[in-house]
Amino acid sequence: MSPAQTKSVLICGGGIVGLSCAYYLARDGWAVTVVERNAEGADSCAQGSAGYISPSHVIPLAAPGMVAKGLKWMMSSRSPFYIKPRLDADLLRWGWLFARSCTAEHTVRTAPVLRDLCLGGRKLFVELAAATGDAFELKHEGLLNLCKTQETLDHETHGLAALANELGVEARVLDAKQTAALEPGTKLDVVGSVYFPIDAHLTPRKFMPALTGLLRQMGVTFQWSTSVNGWRTESGRVVAAQTTAGELKADEFVLAGGSWSAAMTDGLDLRLPLQAGKGYSLTIEQPRFRLTKSMILTERRVAVTPMGDKLRFGGTMEIAGHSDRVRPERVEQIIAAAKFFLPEFTDADFAGIKPWFGYRPVSPDGLPYIGRFGRHPNLTAACGHAMLGVTMAPITGLLVSEILGGREPSVPLATLRPDRFS
Ligand SMILES: Cc1cc2nc3c(=O)[nH]c(=O)nc-3n(C[C@H](O)[C@H](O)[C@H](O)COP(=O)(O)OP(=O)(O)OC[C@H]3O[C@@H](n4cnc5c(N)ncnc54)[C@H](O)[C@@H]3O)c2cc1C
Known part of the structure; x- marks a missing residue:
């Protein structure tokens, strides 16, 4: 022994x-x-997450530019990343540490660590799928970061895609036609995307x-x-x-x-x-459109994941403590993003769906x-x-x-x- x-x-x-x-x-x-x-x-x-296994996520949340964005977004509870202003010593300290981390040096130092953790996770999920007889629908379909505007696509090309390729995580910049060819399941109203073939997804439930x-x-x-x-x-x-x-x-x-x-x-x-980063998701039980790829609606920070017969839309980050209150405006933002990028979807597709929420454990x-x-x-x-x-x-x-x-x-x-x- x-x-x-x-x-x-x-x-x-x-x-x-x-x-x-x-x-x-x-x-x-x-x-x-x-x-x-x-x-x-x-x-x-x-369980209610987007189920991504994402080596593409090599840039930490605490990234250059996030302080300015965070301050702007703080003013609106509809923004993708919302910090509810409140006098709380833990939040103030967390915010100070977060701001201190939003530098280019921090990204350069931490991106290889994130890559190694995410690639390591992906490899082990393949083994776990074998150990459970693929009980959790592991799919190797990659991830499409959809971009609505050329400005965003250029930003993603020179930022995330360039860094990912440098770190050995393949990122392909695609135009609208190439993007549509990869996901023909529904119409995509985008100028292009960055495709990460290594990403995978699963059904967390x-x-x-x-x-x-x-x-x-x-x-x-x-x-x-x-x-x-x-x-x-x-x-x-x-x-x-x-x-x-x-x-x-x-x-x-x-x-x-x-x-x-x-x-x-x-x-x-x-x-x-540590702060609780509340996020929401909406799962369509019988979607009218069959998608195969997981996607990020980049400008709106919304994730889309096909999970077996279902389709899940999720996102938003709300630093507001552990509050069980559902903010309808945040849920509405997810639906609005879906309709904006995937114009065949309508309000009817989301009618009657009970929003799920969960708390991400967010370090600064x-x-x-x-x-x-x-x-x-x-x-x-x-x-x-x-x-x-x-x-x-x-x-x-x-x-x-x-x-x-x-x-x-x-x-x-x-x-x-x-x-x-x-
Ligand atoms: C909308 C959304 C989408 C997401 N999408 C993705 C994604 O696509 N890919 C990805 O990698 N991540 C994603 N995440 C993040 C991911 O879901 C979380 O990081 C992860 O689930 C955290 O897991 P955990 O086990 O650390 O925490 P939890 O799941 O919160 O587990 C902690 C457990 O501890 C228990 N607990 C707490 N206090 C006590 C106590 N005092 N005594 C006993 N038990 C206790 C809780 O009940 C809970 O079950 C997403 C999150 C959200 C909200």
Whole structure:
């Protein structure tokens, strides 16, 4: 029996990242328990997401120009990226750190890391598809970034496409005709697009139960409907998580609470700047048009994904805390964008659809937190993936298993340290 087989790990949070950590740790022989405050099968952020696996996303959210855009967008709750102005010390600090990261140097430094995490995630999803008999409809169709104006297409060509190609992620600039030939399923009213053949997509509502089933077969224990509400530590080491079902002890602990991760560390004296980035999606159950490619409606930041027989439109980023209030104007913006880029779609296609919303865990520099905390060395962060938590879930799980197993990490961890803002 290897030493790892005798050791236990408690994963706090059973979203896509927590479950992915469970998979790679169980594969290494750890005794794994996942503690999740919701019941089995309940909603989580990945489930209503666009389901992209996106190596194309090499530019972090904290990118040059975002401060000016953010300030402008702050004035309108209809904008794609909306920060609700409020006097909150955590938000102010997060905003300051975000602004500090919006530089060209930051993009140059972090783009290769994002590429490696996303490419790593894509490779592992192929293996997971094989392990589950393709239970989650993994499609290798690429991603079309549709551009409504020549100005945007030029901007994408010289910005994202140029950087992606430089980093070895193929990006093809297409005119309107070439774009239409790639997605003949519906009329596209665009001047062109940037096509990323390496991108893939999946059906998240099928992925989560498939992974849970696999974990159960691997002997992972689930503690559903149980909230972590405190910690017991001894000389810096975490001894137990205090939960609504009593103390849960383990040798190692993984923080995978998504946008609630910072709140979950209350009492541990850690600094983990994190904001909830609310997004919405609308799923058409029986679309009139059959699309094959996932697409981004670039000027409006709306994602379109074919998922089996369904079609999902999603987007918007609202930094306004964990508020369950649905803002109709934000949902309307998604529908307006769909009609603007895909003119065969009408209001009737969206009639009666209940908007879904979820909270992305958004770090201020656009990078996830992956690694051990200096103050509590047996607590490992696996959170803060913002818009890329689906894409990066498996590589995060693999990295966490490498950290806990004392192995060389597949992706260098220096920029991902959870203590980097302490
Ligand atoms: C509209 C939208 C579209 C998106 N599209 C994409 C996409 O196409 N591709 C992509 O890569 N990413 C996408 N994302 C982002 C992605 O969905 C998230 O980054 C990812 O799902 C985060 O996963 P997570 O496991 O970290 O967090 P979560 O899914 O939030 O999971 C955290 C879990 O922790 C649990 N929890 C919290 N507090 C406690 C506690 N105290 N005790 C116990 N359990 C607790 C929660 O109940 C939850 O289940 C999208 C997000 C949105 C909103």
